[in-house]
Amino acid sequence: MFGLQKATQLTPADDEAATLRWLAEQYAYPPRPSSPPCLPRPCVRANMVSSIDGAVTVDGRSGGLGGPGDKMVFRVLRALADVVLVGASTAVTEGYRQPSPDDAFATDREAREQSPAPALALLSRSLSIPDDYPPLANADTIVLTCESAPADRRSALADAGATLIDCGADTVDVHTVMDVCAERGWIRVLSEGGPSLLGALVAADVLDELCVTTSPTLVGGDAGRIIGHDGPADLRRMRPESFITDDDGFVFTRWVRASADDA
Numbered sequence: 001m002f003g004l005q006k007a008t009q010l011t012p013a014d015d016e017a018a019t020l021r022w023l024a025e026q027y028a029y030p031p032r033p034s035s036p037p038c039l040p041r042p043c044v045r046a047n048m049v050s051s052i053d054g055a056v057t058v059d060g061r062s063g064g065l066g067g068p069g070d071k072m073v074f075r076v077l078r079a080l081a082d083v084v085l086v087g088a089s090t091a092v093t094e095g096y097r098q099p100s101p102d103d104a105f106a107t108d109r110e111a112r113e114q115s116p117a118p119a120l121a122l123l124s125r126s127l128s129i130p131d132d133y134p135p136l137a138n139a140d141t142i143v144l145t146c147e148s149a150p151a152d153r154r155s156a157l158a159d160a161g162a163t164l165i166d167c168g169a170d171t172v173d174v175h176t177v178m179d180v181c182a183e184r185g186w187i188r189v190l191s192e193g194g195p196s197l198l199g200a201l202v203a204a205d206v207l208d209e210l211c212v213t214t215s216p217t218l219v220g221g222d223a224g225r226i227i228g229h230d231g232p233a234d235l236r237r238m239r240p241e242s243f244i245t246d247d248d249g250f251v252f253t254r255w256v257r258a259s260a261d262d263a
């Protein structure tokens with residue numbers, strides 16, 4: 001009934017290039033179908049960090065929970081992805097910038113026929129993104145919104161150079177978001193949150209993998225959980241795929257959607 005699964009120790013300082021390569025193997029997306037009958041459904045992975053007691057923020061941001069190993073995993077997950085999905089409020093709060101090409105992974109990305117860096121897709125119903133938010137004008141950023149978004153915000157962001165795509169009437173429909181990703185050939189999707197976006201992905205049942213970094217910290221207070229969703233609770237089974245630890249006490253878990261065989 002019980003098995004002892006020893007976690008793999010990650011020692012980032014030893015040989016950075018080798019560690020990055022090893023991590024990229026651990027976190028590889030499933031292979032793309034060679035000749036799909038129709039557009040392949042994107043594989044959706046989310047990456048979140050929390051404290052031992054489940055807090056996703058300290059003083060309103062996740063940065064205080066991170067560490068060097070966590071930054072390395074974050075970097076590798078980006079290097080594997082076609083697109084980074086992020087809620088607009090997280091992008092603005094956390095000061096997101098356009099993902100830039102990572103030399104360490106340039107050859108691998110080319111071999112997988114990926115662009116040098118993942119695209120950035122921001123979700124927002126309200127379009128309350130500052131007009132001068134730097135990634136907006138980048139050709140590799142899209143804003144996924146809905147038809148009911150305020151017209152004044154829509155034109156202000158369009159004037160700022162943003163590419164806006166409607167994904168539903170009154171809400172940003174996650175299944176339509178997946179269709180937009182598939183149409184653009186973005187089948188390796190990485191959600192970096194926040195909790196509301198992860199909640200929407202889980203509620204729509206499109207989440208395939210969840211990577212959770214447990215920070216060796218206790219936070220207390222009233223910080224939220226990694227999934228923020230006000231719908232009904234719903235039990236979904238996941239299967240542990242890997243456990244990695246680092247010298248600083250962080251634990252990196254990768255959970256994948258459980259199949260009927262896992263029951």
Ligand SMILES: NC(=O)c1ccc[n+]([C@@H]2O[C@H](COP(=O)([O-])OP(=O)(O)OC[C@H]3O[C@@H](n4cnc5c(N)ncnc54)[C@H](OP(=O)(O)O)[C@@H]3O)[C@@H](O)[C@H]2O)c1
Pocket residue numbers: 047048049050055056057060061062086087088089090091093094123124125126127128171172173174192193194195196197198200228
């Ligand atoms: N620990 C971690 O790993 C982690 C990761 C990311 C963020 N965070 C923290 O989480 C906090 C933000 O939490 P949050 O829950 O507000 O983050 P969030 O998921 O980024 O918030 C939702 C944002 O997504 C937009 N959105 C649009 N359509 C959506 C849809 N269908 N479903 C869900 N969201 C949609 C909302 O835009 P509109 O308001 O315009 O509708 C809103 O800006 C920040 O303090 C951030 O630092 C922690």
